[in-house]
Amino acid sequence: MKNNSILYFLSCIIWIHLFLSGSRLYAQQTSVIDKQVLSEIMEKNRSYIKQGTIADYIPELAKMESTAIAFAVADSKGNIISTGDTTKKFTMQSISKIIALMVAVQEIGESSVFKNMGYFGSDRPFNHFANLETTGKPLNPMMNAGAIMTTSLIKGEGEDAFIKILEMIRYITKNKTIDYNKAVYNSEKETGNKNRGMFYLMKNNGLINGDENKLDNYFKQCSVELTVEDLAKIGFFFANQCVRFDGDSTYRNVELSKLIQSQMLIAGMYEFSGEYARTVGLPSKSGVGGGIVACVPGRIGVGVFSPPLDTHGNSLAGYHMLLDFVKKYNLSVFQ
Ligand code: GLN
Numbered sequence: 001m002k003n004n005s006i007l008y009f010l011s012c013i014i015w016i017h018l019f020l021s022g023s024r025l026y027a028q029q030t031s032v033i034d035k036q037v038l039s040e041i042m043e044k045n046r047s048y049i050k051q052g053t054i055a056d057y058i059p060e061l062a063k064m065e066s067t068a069i070a071f072a073v074a075d076s077k078g079n080i081i082s083t084g085d086t087t088k089k090f091t092m093q094s095i096s097k098i099i100a101l102m103v104a105v106q107e108i109g110e111s112s113v114f115k116n117m118g119y120f121g122s123d124r125p126f127n128h129f130a131n132l133e134t135t136g137k138p139l140n141p142m143m144n145a146g147a148i149m150t151t152s153l154i155k156g157e158g159e160d161a162f163i164k165i166l167e168m169i170r171y172i173t174k175n176k177t178i179d180y181n182k183a184v185y186n187s188e189k190e191t192g193n194k195n196r197g198m199f200y201l202m203k204n205n206g207l208i209n210g211d212e213n214k215l216d217n218y219f220k221q222c223s224v225e226l227t228v229e230d231l232a233k234i235g236f237f238f239a240n241q242c243v244r245f246d247g248d249s250t251y252r253n254v255e256l257s258k259l260i261q262s263q264m265l266i267a268g269m270y271e272f273s274g275e276y277a278r279t280v281g282l283p284s285k286s287g288v289g290g291g292i293v294a295c296v297p298g299r300i301g302v303g304v305f306s307p308p309l310d311t312h313g314n315s316l317a318g319y320h321m322l323l324d325f326v327k328k329y330n331l332s333v334f335q
Contacts, residue, residue, distance in 0.1 A: 033075055033300075033329070039083040041328070042071045045320040052308025052316035055288040060187035064090065064290065064307040070228035071321055074236035074301040078245035082229050089225040090305055091184050093287030094126060094313075096165065096221040097147040098238065098260050098268075099172075103164050104153045105256060113153060116207045117146050121266040121273055126288075126313055129198045136205050142267035142285070145198045149207055151221060152199075152214040162217040166224060171251075172237045172244060173230040185223035192219060222287075228303040231293045235301025238264075238283070245301070261295055265333075272312040280322050281332025286314040294322055296331050 049067055056062035065088075072082035104113050120139040122128065129145045132138065138146030154161035162180075170178050188195075192215075199215045202208045233245045238260050242251045264283035269276040269292075276284065282302075284294040290307035292315050302325065306317035326332055 033073055033081055035081055035083050037328070038071045038073065038081060038325075041321050041324045042069060042084050044324060045317045048317035048320050049306060049308050052306075052310060054290075054307050055309055055313065058184065058187050058191060058288070060181075060184045061091070061289065061307075066307055068290075068305065068307060069317055070303075070305040071325075072228040072232035072303045073325075074232040074245045076299045078236060078247065080229050080232060080245070082232070084228070085305070086228055088305070089181075089227055090291055090307070091181055091222065091287070091289040092169075092224045092226060092291065093222045093289040094142070094144075094147070095231070095234070095285050095287040095289075095291055095293055096169075096224055097142055097150070098264065098285050098293075099165050099168050099234075100147060100151045100154065100161075100218075100221055101141045101260060101263065102242075102256060103161075103168055104150045105259065106251075106253075107155055107164075108153060110255075110259060113141070113150060117141060117149060119263070119266075123271050123274075126270045127194050127198075129194075129201070132198065132201045132205065137207070138202070140263060140267045142263055143270065144195055145202065148195060148199055148215060148218045149202055151218045152202075152208045152210060154217075158213050159217060159220065161214070162220040165217075165221045169224060169226070169230075169234075173226065173233045174244065174246060175226070175230055178224060178226050178230065180220050180223040181225045182223075184225075185220050188219040188222060189216065195219075226291075228291070228305040231291055231303025231305070232301045233303075235293045235295045235303060237301065239295035239297050239299060239301050261297060264295065269314050270312050272310070272314055276314075276319075277334075280319070280326050281334045282322070282326060283333075284322070286318070288313050290315045290318065292318040292322065297333060300331075 068085045070084035236245045242253045261283035268285040282294045286292045294302040304318035
């Protein structure tokens with residue numbers, strides 16, 4: 001009896017200790033995310049701007065201001081902390097692929113979306129499509145071929161699918177002013193012959209039904225303009241079971257957020273995804289507009305923006321900001 005009481009007493013002490021050290025750790029990791037820390041990280045990495053190259057294969061993107069740089073976090077309580085050119089708008093480009101995937105899966109279910117598409121990672125660039133000839137299917141929904149097919153699966157005529165994607169972006173960011181940039185859209189449409197080629201190959205293989213409006217919806221979703229704060233809110237949403245930064249849980253869906261974060265982790269940074277998982281270790285999605293969105297699962301969302309890109313099409317300063325941020329707060333999913 002006496003031994004039991006001692007054991008009980010000891011286990012209480014251990015639990016209290018674990019609880020206190022756990023909350024201290026949590027406080028250490030979250031409370032100090034303030035504007036000053038973000039600014040320090042941003043300034044430290046500003047010089048990477050000079051080492052990257054702005055995407056010019058879409059001529060309108062070449063007009064982007066190369067020195068613009070911004071960093072935003074939606075913390076675990078949904079507060080937005082940001083620094084740099086936070087009001088500067090840029091096009092989402094490939095970041096839009098995670099929203100299109102969400103809309104398609106919600107509408108027709110995961111098994112239908114992945115019926116003709118893999119869950120594979122890749123050692124190839126975003127516009128690689130040789131496997132459409134070999135296996136006949138896109139590798140994943142994060143590379144262009146799979147993304148074009150995913151958007152084509154969203155129901156509706158004309159630009160209906162695009163409007164659904166746009167409305168979802170407006171909902172997640174709680175920002176009704178978000179729209180697409182017509183000049184970038186026209187530029188993508190005029191020069192996107194490789195994407196057009198993939199579209200017709202998939203149409204030929206019976207993976208896509210419908211006319212070129214379906215491809216235009218993909219070009220439009222890539223041309224949606226937003227800010228780095230909007231990106232952080234998108235990161236928060238997928239990190240937190242599709243619950244919005246202000247707590248609105250209309251779309252709460254654990255499986256959907258797991259699916260999207262897993263795709264971001266294995267293919268969100270294209271052929272750099274493996275090395276990125278090793279160094280940063282967070283589900284992330286980049287776009288050639290210079291944005292990267294990252295999720296700290298169950299906790300916070302991060303957005304970075306800087307137009308000059310590395311050879312894989314990922315923002316160079318953006319990558320280095322994320323790298324320092326993750327190191328400082330020990331945020332990699334691999335602990
Ligand atoms: N709109 C771009 C394209 O299809 C998107 C590519 C990207 O952001 N990686 O080429």
